[in-house]
Amino acid sequence: MKMRMKNHACSFLWGMLALISFCFVGCKDDDEGGKRTPFDPSKPVVISDFTPKEGGWGARLLLYGDNFGDDPAKVKVTIGGKEAKVITVTNENLYCFVPRSADAGNIEVTILDEHGEELAYGEADEIFQYKKKYLASTLVGETYENNTKFDIMDGPWGNCGGLEKMEWMAFDPNNPDMLYVCGGGKAHRVVNFADQTLGTIKFTGEASGNTNVLSFTKDGQLMVVRDISQDGKNGIFFYSPESNFQTQVKAIHARGCRAAAAHPINGEIYTTRYDKGWIGRYEPETGDYKMDEIQMPYASIECYIAIHPTGQYMYIMVRNKHIIYRADYDFDEKTFTTPYLVCGRYEDKNFKDGVGGNVRLNQPQQGCFVKNEEYAGQKDEYDFYFVDKMNHCVRTLTPTGRVKIYAGRPNGDGATGFNDGDLRKEARFFYPASIVWDEKRECLLIGDSDNHRIRKIAMED
Template sequence: MKMKTKNHVWHFLWGLLALVGFCFVSCKDDDEGGEQPFDPSKPVVISDFTPKEGGMGSRLVLYGDNFGNNPDRMKVTIGGQIAKVIGVNNNSLYCFVPPKAYDGDIEIALLDENGEEIAYGEAEERFSYIKRVMVTTLVGETYENNTKFDILDGPWGSCGGLEKMEWMVFDPNNKDMLYVCGGAKTHRVVNFAEETLGTIKFTGEASGDCNILSFTNDGQLIVVRNRTKDGQKGLFFFSPESNFTTQVKALDARGCRAAIPHPVNGEIYTSRYDKGWIGRYNPKDGSYKMDEIQLPYGSLDIYLVIHPTGNYMYIILRNKHVIYRADYDWNKETFKTPYLACGKYQTEGCVDGVGNAVRLKQPQQGCFVKNEKYIGREDEYDFYFVDKQNHCVRVMDPYGRVTMYAGRPNGNADKGFNDGDLRKEARFNYPASIVWDEKRGCLLVGDSDNHRIRKIALEE
């Protein structure tokens, strides 16, 4: 007899009661000398199951008859994918929903000692599989317990790992090409059209320790070098016509961590470590004011991310564990005085909230992603950013509220590597960069010490 439920709350309560009952019966049967074994003279019947819908990892209880008592002699599939069986007591069975169980067919096969099928049953009703947003691995491989990796060019799956991923950016003229800044290590290029991983090298003054790679609005590649003295060239512009081999311009830039274009007006905003300055370079007339905005501190790792509308930018002070905001003055074509967005200056931690109640630990790159629930409002974007030493991805909504998005499963601060559910399973190891892949509709995370680019998207 099928047991019907009227809403999701009853689905949950019935599943909980069934699980408690299952455990009680199992213990009772154990005390009485074992559960009822499979009877080959009777059919295997699935009469009902609960809950009726869910995603990967959901707990599922099947009801019926003649399931037997040996989970090792049982194969359960949901949507053609093998489910992990936790326990069975002949009339009920407890398992986990596997990933990609899209079709929802529920089937049980009883096996003999050789693994051959001796009995079979299936449910009349289908399980409704709900896709979830998951963390997976896009590209990158390691070996020997995640301690070693090779640096190879080639197809995904045989290209080794990525050394470092301090900043990532898509070519504005070719959204199939993702450029990955390796800091003092190798710079890589991810080709989505060909599904390959390559290497890009720079010569002359542009070679060496690099803080970020960026692009102008018209597609020139900007190499941001780490220079420690005044008068040294630190910003190098390469033409797209030469496949970024011909340098067309170079600018002085001491201690620079940013070269971010305004998406509408095209001016380039830079930063200076020792002075705490944010500069403004105007490619239209060649003017460059290095101290356009002066923060009240020095010795700052300043990273910049400008809103897609150009209305404001976030100023990320990585080594001070705080993010500021500066609004754009459209009349003067520059940004106004910054003010606090989240975090507390020189105070590290991991706390969600608003404003100075938030605690961060080395935030670095961030990106804006349009959220449909804000459509029609003044600001339609969430801001996702990597919280590097907290080994996670955080998100700040348009109202300034910061919450945990991915990583630190169940609040655990340990670093590691694991794909899966955003908050229950996924682990990162010093994620340093993040970018929104608009063409494919997913977030990409440069998981530096796991030497992989991770992907956050709805299950495929």
């Protein structure tokens, strides 16, 4: 046990005052049915044990020992050199929260005087095993006036205002430092990780206006997907990477299209149609386009597509019906087979984890696949992370079909808000609409639409 005592010229007087204080408090506590023991300057501060032996940021840590005193305001606890928040203290027990980045793990208790000067000090012999964990933070975006206002402007992170809508996000497959953010009917933004800037991208002519998705073909063309309500009108527009996505190279008719996604292996593009409930198949090499390649069980549905990195299957998020379907890929026929329900119940918007029809969702929108090391060697090595927009959270769908909450809804209350921190205890979102996996930086990015920020979920530094 390591300890030190600080000598004062008036230590005797201090001790007498402490004794008087102890007697006064003791009498008061006796009247209230309890007894408190103040710090005794003539004795060492002892940390004899603590529990748990390991944990991460925000965990509660209980210290056992002697001579901690009874005043939390005069007790300082550090773990790994980082100051911990003291919750309660008695002479023999002390509760505190584990601080962030407490990697070194050494536990120290310091008793302070009324001026914040050290009176005594004790250190545990055993090291606390700090475990890093995933945390929610803010990557880019700013608001003001209590999160009610924001500016739209280009500039470096920290001075670039907020973002709008963020209905879909996609990384340039040829440049992992460039993230394209669909602003719906508002401004489309470009997040440049190399320069740490936020910019704007604009489209002219038929491609301008309310946009549902910005996505990419297998060879890196940018697809701008618009919801056009008439037949014979262009709804998907293709822009060349060589022109920095300013030159349109082709466009196709696509009435009611809400999404378009490229097969990662064979390159054909799958689209959705709202009014008919169709999923179409477009072949870029030949220009062949069959809008009704796959028929969903319902019409008037807002479908969004996420195709597995291996191309073996895709998930279809039916946002307005609160369900997720799956369609498996036939590599011989080069198309997807008939979709089947994976989770949720038709038009039953609510919140519930579970499997299959027991799950309840409320506007699932974009999702992404993330490799899980625990599945190494299995047929499917990926979990699916998706935003449950009206439930204000991020959820996961495992290969076995189980849905569970991943981030947001602290205490299960489902309230909106903005807060970083522990994924389940602190993090809050406000209509998260999009999500992507940043493979280069190994983190999830969430388009938190009504907080006007891109949020980040990553292992703490």
